[in-house]
Amino acid sequence: MAETKKLMQVKAPMSGVFYKRPGPEEAPYVEVGDRVKKKQVLGLLETMKVFQKVKSPVNGTILEIVAQDEMALKDEDLMFIIEVG
Numbered sequence: 572m573a574e575t576k577k578l579m580q581v582k583a584p585m586s587g588v589f590y591k592r593p594g595p596e597e598a599p600y601v602e603v604g605d606r607v608k609k610k611q612v613l614g615l616l617e618t619m620k621v622f623q624k625v626k627s628p629v630n631g632t633i634l635e636i637v638a639q640d641e642m643a644l645k646d647e648d649l650m651f652i653i654e655v656g
Contacts, residue, residue: 576654576655577654577655577656578634578652578653578654578655579628579629579631579652579653579654579655580649580651580652581613581625581627581628581649581650581651581652581653582647582648582649582650583616583625583638583644583645583646583647583648583649583650584616584623584625584646585616585618585623585646586618586643586644586645586646587616587617587618587623587643587644588616588617588618588641588642588643588644589614589615589616589625589638589639589640589641589642589643589644589650590614590615590616590617590622590640590641591614591636591638591640592640593615599614599640600612600613600614600615601613601614601633601636601651602633602636603633603634603635603636604632604633605632605633606630606631606632607627607630607631607632607633607653608627608630609626609627609628609629609630610626610627611626611627612624612625612626613625613626613627613633613650613651614638614650614651616644625650627651627653629653629655630655630656631653631654631655631656632653632654632656633651633652633653634652634653634654635651635652636650636651637649637650637651637652638650638651
């Protein structure tokens with residue numbers, strides 16, 4: 572019997588510009604395949620020169636990073652897909 576994976580979609584909490592790293596010369600917060608813990612920072616969302624940390628709602632593994640670096644996002648746009656567990 573095949574095991575069903577539980578997936579969690581992480582969506583933008585507000586409109587803004589997505590950044591996957593803390594600075595231009597720094598490594599991304601997460602990559603596909605990384606294990607993450609609940610409340611771990613996944614990226615940044617800039618709105619009106621204010622940066623908000625986007626955090627993981629669950630423990631799991633990053634399956635897909637949908638949002639591209641420096642992409643303008645709208646409220647509720649899909650950013651990440653995490654396999655829970």
